[in-house]
Amino acid sequence: MAKEHYFDISAKLDMMEMKNALEQAKKEVVSRFDFKGIMTEINLNEKAKTLSLSSSSDSKIDALKDIVISKMIKRGLSPKSLEEVKSEGISGGNVKVIYRIVDSIEKDEAKKIVKDIKDAKLKVTPAIQGDEIRVTGKKIDDLQAVIALVRKLEDIKAPLVFGNFK
Numbered sequence: 001m002a003k004e005h006y007f008d009i010s011a012k013l014d015m016m017e018m019k020n021a022l023e024q025a026k027k028e029v030v031s032r033f034d035f036k037g038i039m040t041e042i043n044l045n046e047k048a049k050t051l052s053l054s055s056s057s058d059s060k061i062d063a064l065k066d067i068v069i070s071k072m073i074k075r076g077l078s079p080k081s082l083e084e085v086k087s088e089g090i091s092g093g094n095v096k097v098i099y100r101i102v103d104s105i106e107k108d109e110a111k112k113i114v115k116d117i118k119d120a121k122l123k124v125t126p127a128i129q130g131d132e133i134r135v136t137g138k139k140i141d142d143l144q145a146v147i148a149l150v151r152k153l154e155d156i157k158a159p160l161v162f163g164n165f166k
Contacts, residue, residue, distance in 0.1 A: 005140050007165040009113065009150060010132035011158035013081050013103040015046060021071040022051075028067055039094055040064060049101040051082060054094055061087075061097050078159030104131040105158045113150060120149055 022042055029035050029042070041054040042064070053064045069079045082099040090096045105113070110133055114126040117135065124137035124146055137143050147162050 004136055004138060005143055005166060006134055006136040007143055007147070008129075008132050008134050008163055009105070010161050010163065011103055011105045012161050012163075013077065013101060013159065017075045017077055018072070018081075018101070019044065021075045021077060022068065024071045024074075025064075025068045028071070029064065034063065035060070039092070042068065049103065050085070051099045051101060052096055053099070054090065054096040056094050058095055061095050065097070080157060080159040083157065102158055105133070105160075109156055109158055113153065113156065116153060117146055117149065120146070122146060122149075 022044055026042055029040050035055075038056045038060060039054065040056075040060065041052070043052045043054075044050075045052070051068075053061055053068070055061050055064055065082075069082070072079060072081070081102050083102050085098045085100045087095065087097045107128075110128045110131075113133055114128060117124065117126040122137070122142045122145055123139065124135050124142050126133055126135045126146075135143060135146050137146075143165070150156075150160060150162075
């Protein structure tokens with residue numbers, strides 16, 4: 001009898017890497033000429049899973065976000081991990097933008113991924129297990145085809161991670 005192989009699709013985010021990326025971003029902001037003398041803040045709230053960026057204008061916020069995303073990419077983190085929740089004016093004419101840190105696959109997205117895998121007619125069995133999806137199959141080639149298929153899905157908001165490949 002052939003051995004069953006499987007892998008998990010999840011949206012886990014390594015918070016230690018996120019902290020390191022934010023520290024690198026803070027160092028770059030301090031050394032950049034265009035941020036000299038301007039109030040800028042990068043705050044991570046781990047419990048609430050939010051990131052807030054504060055600066056003097058919308059253009060400075062955009063530059064700050066670009067810095068944070070570039071540092072995240074260098075650390076192997078997906079930019080899809082940040083979802084803008086709200087933008088608000090704060091004291092002194094400054095702007096604050098709050099991002100939610102996405103680190104799980106929502107039920108609707110999980111159902112859509114499972115449906116797309118089933119529609120591909122590969123000999124695999126996808127199953128939702130909590131906040132991840134386990135895909136089981138007899139052939140490793142089929143599982144690799146599923147990974148390629150899921151990576152091509154463009155309307156998925158969660159930063160997908162493929163792991164536990166056995």
